Amino acid sequence: MFQQLLYQLTGQFYHFEPATVNYSTFENGVKKAQKDEFEAFEMYRDMLFMIPNYMAYQPLFIAMTDEIEHASRFGTILGMLK
DSSP states (O other): OHHHHHHHHHSOOOOOOOOOOOOSSHHHHHHHHHHHHHHHHHHHHHHHTTOSSGGGHHHHHHHHHHHHHHHHHHHHHHHHHO
């Protein structure tokens, strides 16, 4: 969705190269992932208030709600580890 939106706004695509991340334990990885999901949710929420174009509203809203879903799932995994 974001690639399409960026292309509609700029005529260009974004080229992304993910970084490799290592964790000492599975639990630490899940905690970090949950923290990142909450931070992404907050970022998308803040972006919703600054969107210059209505085309961006739906992708941002979907991404924001997906991040909360993911954070909830990581919370469930953490609860099962205890």
